[in-house]
Amino acid sequence: MYTQCPECLTVYKLEAELLVPACGCVRCGHCEGVFNALGTLAAQLPPEPFTRLPERALDQEPPLADVAVFRPRPVPRLPDDVSGEPTHDEAPAEDFSQLTFTPKFAKTRRRSWQSAIWVTVCLTLMLGLGAQLAWAKRDSLIADPTIGPALQAGCSVVGCRLPLVAEPTRLRLLARDVEQHPAVRDGLLITASVRNDASFAQPYPVVTIVLSDANGQRLAMRRFEPADYVGDPGVRARGLDGGATTAMVFEVQDPGQRAVAFAFSFD
Known part of the structure; x- marks a missing residue:
C-alpha cells in the first residue's frame, strides 16, 4: 500500500501493520511531520505524472464488515449457586486414569524383537x-x-x-573278455572290468555291446540296463563309487563263427 505526506508530498510504501499502533498515524521520514496515512491510503499508484494522491474523508459512516471467516462458539453459562452469586466456568479436569505408559526399555525391547x-x-x-x-x-x-x-x-x-550324477565319459574299460557260455548252448559270456575315474558316485550305466565280423560289419547289438547285470537293488541304488572298480558279466547269443570282435560303450 502507498500513502503521501500532506506537507512535503513524499510518497511512502508501507505495510498495514505500521498503521495499527497509532490508529493510522505515521511520521514522515523526510519532514518529520505526523499525519494520518489513512487519508491518502491507496493500493496502487495512479499513472504518472501525479503530484498528489487522492484524499479520502475520514469522518464518514464506518463501512459494514459482512464477510465473516470466524466466530467463536458461545460458552454456556452455568446457573447461579444458592448464594445468588454466579458460578465461574471451570474447565473440566482431564482424566488420566485410562492412560498407559510404556517404559522406554520396553519399547526398545519390542523393536529389537521385531528386528530379530x-x-x-x-x-x-x-x-x-x-x-x-x-x-x-x-x-x-x-x-x-x-x-x-x-x-x-x-x-x-x-x-x-x-x-548319483551320470558321467559316462569318466568310466574307463580296464579289461574285457569273451568266452563260450559254460551252461547255455550257442551262448557267449562277456566279462568287463570298469573303473569310475570320477570323484563322485555314478549310477551304473546302460552298456551297449556290438559284435562284428572281420570286416567290421555289425552282426549283433544289445543294450543292457543296470538291472540286467546288477541283480542287487541296493547295489544299484548306491551306484558306482568314485575311484571304484567293478566287474560286469553279460550273457549274449552267439551270432556264429563270423563274430570275431566286440565293442563296449556306456550311456
Whole structure:
C-alpha cells in the first residue's frame, strides 16, 4: 500500500501493520511531520505524472464488515449457586486414569524383537532360495572337483547320500573278455572290468555291446540296463563309487563263427 505526506508530498510504501499502533498515524521520514496515512491510503499508484494522491474523508459512516471467516462458539453459562452469586466456568479436569505408559526399555525391547523376527524371516527366505538353486544345479555342484568332495564329506557326517550324477565319459574299460557260455548252448559270456575315474558316485550305466565280423560289419547289438547285470537293488541304488572298480558279466547269443570282435560303450 502507498500513502503521501500532506506537507512535503513524499510518497511512502508501507505495510498495514505500521498503521495499527497509532490508529493510522505515521511520521514522515523526510519532514518529520505526523499525519494520518489513512487519508491518502491507496493500493496502487495512479499513472504518472501525479503530484498528489487522492484524499479520502475520514469522518464518514464506518463501512459494514459482512464477510465473516470466524466466530467463536458461545460458552454456556452455568446457573447461579444458592448464594445468588454466579458460578465461574471451570474447565473440566482431564482424566488420566485410562492412560498407559510404556517404559522406554520396553519399547526398545519390542523393536529389537521385531528386528530379530524380520532378520530371521529374511535369512530363512535366503536359505530357501539358496537351497532351490543348489538343488537345480546339484549335478554341476557334485561333479565340481572342489565343491563335490566337501558335499560328500558333509553328507558322511550327517548320514546322507548325494544324488548319483551320470558321467559316462569318466568310466574307463580296464579289461574285457569273451568266452563260450559254460551252461547255455550257442551262448557267449562277456566279462568287463570298469573303473569310475570320477570323484563322485555314478549310477551304473546302460552298456551297449556290438559284435562284428572281420570286416567290421555289425552282426549283433544289445543294450543292457543296470538291472540286467546288477541283480542287487541296493547295489544299484548306491551306484558306482568314485575311484571304484567293478566287474560286469553279460550273457549274449552267439551270432556264429563270423563274430570275431566286440565293442563296449556306456550311456
